[in-house]
Amino acid sequence: DVKVTQSSRYLVKRTGEKVFLECVQDMDHENMFWYRQDPGLGLRLIYFSYDVKMKEKGDIPEGYSVSREKKERFSLILESASTNQTSMYLCASSLDVGAGGAHNEQFFGPGTRLTVL
Amino acid sequence: AQKVTQAQTEISVVEKEDVTLDCVYETRDTTYYLFWYKQPPSGELVFLIRRNSFDEQNEISGRYSWNFQKSTSSFNFTITASQVVDSAVYFCALSEAWSNDYKLSFGAGTTVTVRA
Numbered sequence: 001d002v003k004v005t006q007s008s009r010y011l012v013k014r015t016g017e018k019v020f021l022e023c024v025q026d027m028d029h030e031n032m033f034w035y036r037q038d039p040g041l042g043l044r045l046i047y048f049s050y051d052v053k054m055k056e057k058g059d060i061p062e063g064y065s066v067s068r069e070k071k072e073r074f075s076l077i078l079e080s081a082s083t084n085q086t087s088m089y090l091c092a093s094s095l096d097v098g099a100g101g102a103h104n105e106q107f108f109g110p111g112t113r114l115t116v117l
Numbered sequence: 118a119q120k121v122t123q124a125q126t127e128i129s130v131v132e133k134e135d136v137t138l139d140c141v142y143e144t145r146d147t148t149y150y151l152f153w154y155k156q157p158p159s160g161e162l163v164f165l166i167r168r169n170s171f172d173e174q175n176e177i178s179g180r181y182s183w184n185f186q187k188s189t190s191s192f193n194f195t196i197t198a199s200q201v202v203d204s205a206v207y208f209c210a211l212s213e214a215w216s217n218d219y220k221l222s223f224g225a226g227t228t229v230t231v232r233a
Binding site for chain 2: 009033035040041042043044045048058088090092103104105106107108109110111
């Protein structure tokens with residue numbers, strides 16, 4: 001079974017703090033993703049990475065950065081947390097594009113519910 | 118513009134009723150992939166199905182079935198004889214092949230509550 005783990009289920013931080021959210025997958029997947037989930041908006045992509053040290057902006061990258069130093073680990077960084085970053089953060093991973101260019105399913109971690117006070 | 122629309126925000130049914138979740142998508146690509154995910158109260162999204170744009174066959178997996186219609190850009194999901202364990206948020210998602218960046222565009226989700 002694919003396992004995607006996230007460092008914390010719940011996190012409470014103060015405005016202006018630097019926040020690190022860690023994600024680790026154990027299935028040697030090339031692609032990794034960070035989403036935030038908000039009521040009525042579904043999941044929105046923040047950043048993704050298709051290889052070590054590679055990163056691409058998603059739909060809402062402002063206020064976030066990422067790091068991928070090892071294939072299995074993808075970190076999301078909030079340089080200076082703000083209250084509008086209170087959300088559920090979900091990490092996912094997937095195999096690279098398969099035969100015929102098939103986009104493979106993403107496997108998700110349990111999520112980190114971040115509250116910024 | 119929203120690429121995936123799930124018009125139903127919440128659906129509540131009594132156990133053993135059937136429930137159909139609507140999903141309408143928008144893309145200019147001829148090659149694309151559609152997905153359904155389930156998010157139970159535990160929070161972890163669980164993959165249910167992937168369908169590519171060239172395969173319009175409907176699919177059945179146990180009590181779950183999916184109806185893909187390119188003519189109406191819809192990929193609807195039906196749970197037959199619902200059970201309490203089906204209570205979850207269900208997301209429809211689209212991946213467009215032209216972008217080649219493996220991104221998933223999610224709908225807003227439909228919360229299904231099955232009452233005993």
